[in-house]
Amino acid sequence: MDPTTSGRFRVHDRRQRPAIDDGPDAVDDEADATDADDEADATDVDDEADATGANDEADATGAADAEEFVLVELTDEPVDPTAPDAEDRYDPLYATAEGYEGDLADAVDALRSGFVVDATLAWTDGSARFRDVEIVRETRFRFADEVEGMFEAAVETWRQIRAEGEPVGSITTRSNDGDPNGALYLFADAPGSDTFAEVRTGRLPIEPLVARVNESRADDDPREVFVLRPADHEFVAVYVVFDRDGVLAQTVRDTYDLGAGLAAGLDASYPGGDDSLVSDDSDDSGDGDGLDGDDGLDGDDEFDALDRL
Secondary structure (H helix, E strand, C coil): CCEEEEEEEEEEEEECCCCCCCCCCCHHHHHHHCCHHHHHHHCCCCHHHHHHHHHHHHHHHHHHEEEEEEEECCCCCCCCCCCCCCHHHHHHHEEECCCCHHHHHHHCCCCCCCCCEEEEEEECCCEEEEEEEEEEECCCEEEEEEECCCCCCHHHHHHHHHHHHCCCEEEEECCCCCCCCEEEEEEEECCCCCCCHHHHCCCCCCHHHHHHEEEEEECCCEEEEEEEEECCCCCCEEEEEEECCCCHHHHHHHHHCCCCCCCCCCCCEEECCCCCCCCCCCCCCCCCCCCHHHHHCCCCCCCCHHHCC
């Protein structure tokens, strides 16, 4: 029987499985022992060998195209970020995203980046597959690289951080009513580094940032987490928006083309799911995150909620 791991996990991302590169120093001992005559013999193959080689190549191509989930196991208790092993507690693991059947296939297909799930993983030859999975919380992670028009709150905060000589920093953003609506974290992305890739692959953990927000909020609402690398600035923004269904989250999605937002209408749904974009008790009066009903705006105003952060 295959060993299993059960627990609560964050679906950090879904990606194409990277090719395993043994590097230029990898040596095939059997190939080293082959002389010139053997090489000549190898070129004289029969039709059956040709067919086998073609099948092997097709199998290799299929394996290269396979997709996997990047998962982060969540702990029962908060992790002290100053602890020596804090970063190791969020090491990513990987589970096959394809090849399931029946109800399990439907459950796996429904997973999106950012979801929290209770799952059992079965391990075969070092590879993990879901044995069962149940969605617990529908937080979303969205990634965008080389974005144009980074919002002013991020740019101004980054200038202050750099003026102080710090590589990271954060602020709490607020709505027009003064209510906190998001936590914005900024990380240096200097030439020669790739902070965006490190975040997306889970090598640079952002789970402590989300956990900090969840601990500070008196609700169990799903969040929306935007990981953005601007084209014109050397930083990566991790923006944890408190209300996934609020005006602010919708506006960020609209601004950076990351899914259905305000332009799609208040009754729109997320791509690939049936969950409502806006909760039933929401309205479009402009009193939500980033919009102020006292502004006296009309339909001709080019208003962007991100400009008001």
